[in-house]
Amino acid sequence: MHQGRFDTLAIHAGQSPDIASGAVMTPIVLSSTFAQDGPGVHKGYDYSRAGNPTRTALEGCLAALEGASDAIAFSSGCAATTAILMMLKSGDHVLSGDDVYGGTFRIFDKVMKQFGVTADLIDMADPAKVEAALKPNTKMIWLETPSNPMLKIFDIERIAALAKKRGILCVVDNTFATPYLQSPLALGADLVVHSATKYLNGHSDVVGGCVMTSNKELGETLHFLQKAVGSVPSPFDCYLVLRGLKTLGVRMRQHVQSARTLAEYLEGHAQVARVIYPGLASHPGHAVAQKQMRGFGGMISFDVKGGLPAATKFLKSLQVFACAESLGGVESLAEHPAIMTHASLTAEGRAALGIGDGLLRLSVGIEDVSDLREDLDRGFRAALS
């Protein structure tokens, strides 16, 4: 079934009762190979790297949620990113947002470079700067919005229009927003990439990724790369993401509501030097976020006064928030970007982005928000001690 609104698609798209048994929930098909009626005559599956029924169900659901004609599932977000970059050739150039996911930067810097694909990172908050930074060999623009951890907002519609005018592919990493809050393809992007590890699965028990597109040719190329390179998700992981997707809308509504409550609480707190949340009027990208998002997400970054000692005491005292990397699960997480997720950047690189020693990043979960606020209170009391 591919009809209906978001919450209906999340539960039904790509899935129908199993023909053999009537099972309402999608079976986990573990078989690596499929019987053929005769040589080359089969039911659409011959070998599980090339195609698997559980994966097909997941891809159908992912495509429907992103409003795409095709979804291609991978074994991680980084595998999805790599597959997209493998469409480029030696000599090509990628222009990327500066606050891009660390693993994505590492693929640009340490993997693609040796194949002759170069990348430049710039602040894309001003689309005029994007135009100025395009080179004759720029073949792809890579946008991550909201970005991580500074939650910068880039104007997808304007940047995608610029890319289209020059025949450049526009890719949006939609991991932080999810298709519930932001639809990059409708805003003109050619490709959407996700770490399904985060909100799509939503329960911090799978590593996965996917790419969505409504361009048939790109879809075919990516399906080919999925099969040829082979970084495919296991049937069990596909099942788990499919299960997680069913509650994506319900979860996102709570993530957004609780994050707003906590962002406002933090903005009024005497021990907080700065709160970064796209839903606050104080955020420089607030107007663009309001234009292109249907809600401002569940991630908050803030600077606690007192630098590293205060930030460390704060994190160590939390009881509901776990001190951990990653994001997007039902459980709340808090982390220190300079020491944890963004340690691979140089000190100058972090300083240029505004990632200081007092910066903390919250992935606001869906526990009772009063318990979350009390936990932050506990952190602030500890930071003062």
Ligand SMILES: *Cc1c(COP(=O)(O)O)cnc(C)c1O
């Ligand atoms: C986690 C993440 C990735 C990479 O995904 P993995 O599943 O960890 O490989 C890419 N982009 C963003 C924004 C992420 O948060």
